[in-house]
Amino acid sequence: MLITTGQVQNGTIEVDHTTLPEGAKVTILISEDDETFEASADEEHALLVAIEEAQRGDNISAAVLLQELQKP
Numbered sequence: 001m002l003i004t005t006g007q008v009q010n011g012t013i014e015v016d017h018t019t020l021p022e023g024a025k026v027t028i029l030i031s032e033d034d035e036t037f038e039a040s041a042d043e044e045h046a047l048l049v050a051i052e053e054a055q056r057g058d059n060i061s062a063a064v065l066l067q068e069l070q071k072p
Contacts, residue, residue, distance in 0.1 A: 004017065
């Protein structure tokens with residue numbers, strides 16, 4: 001997992017300080033106006049762990065999640 005930043009230049013995303021392999025899948029978060037996103041070190045770690053779990057297929061469907069949430 002790689003986290004980096006970039007900027008749109010002439011309609012293309014220019015990534016800072018790294019070269020991505022051709023065909024790499026990326027997720028893009030776009031801040032609006034002066035909106036910022038901040039996470040503590042613990043929150044960032046939890047997010048990275050969750051992303052790794054999802055990439056391994058270690059997840060459940062939305063239907064199963066809803067069933068689990070309804071249990072007393």
